[in-house]
Amino acid sequence: MNRLKNKVAIITGGASGIGAATANLFAAEGATVVLTDINEPKLKTVADEITALGGTVLPLKHDVSAEEDWKTVVEATVDTFGKISILFNNAGITIRSAAWEDIPLTDFKKVVDVDLTSQFLGIRAVAATMTKNGGGSIINMSSTAGFIATEAHPGYTASKGGSRLLTKAAAREYAKAKLRVNSIHPGFTRTELTSPYLDSEQGQKAMLSNNPMGRAGEAIEIATTVLFLASDDSSFMTGTELVVDGGQTCV
């Protein structure tokens, strides 16, 4: 119950899905949670749930693709709680388009900004504070799409592949300062992002044929892996790509 006792964790995209499940788990494990998202009503709902269960949480409106928002979040966290121990760079989107010729450049750039550039901004924003305090753990949300390309989502695939190597570059940069940086690569996980697809006939067939376990993951199954990377249990791990996919990438 106390694997994150005395730790302060920033979780982006915390108003929904994997971010919300991770925030609940982190709070239950004793962390103080700074929960950020662009969706303020849902942010409040998740923060209220955590408070009701006895957790400590600070909800903050935050667009992860905006450099100035990162400055505000880091300052608010340090002013309120004195330090940052963990950053979970989780927020992400995708914009689907059938044909590459029809994908507006603005859509491609938007996905890269939210899914990849945000992680660079986040690492850069917290690194000085974290290293000054003896290090900590950054977890970057990638995906199995960081290993296996999907032609319908070029911006998403490029971002998740980029996240994988951005993680390794940051891991090398900050290893001596005891700031660990790892990436996590879930397969299909049931959240608001994926439920419409998973509930479709096509999605159900795909799960049965492409996934050895024959099912999608649950958000809590990703959250428990993030907890491992966030906690001191993974103290000798940095630059690692941790796959959580029911065997989908076993080829």
Ligand code: NAI
């Ligand atoms: P979700 O859609 O349930 O949650 C994503 C959250 O990010 C939402 O609350 C949304 O408001 C927030 N968000 C969107 N744009 C933002 C921005 N500019 N700034 C701050 N917050 C923003 O999605 P889910 O499924 O929980 O995904 C979380 C992460 O996990 C994403 O990075 C996604 O790519 C990744 N992932 C999800 C998988 C899945 O099957 N659900 C599989 C592999 C990776």
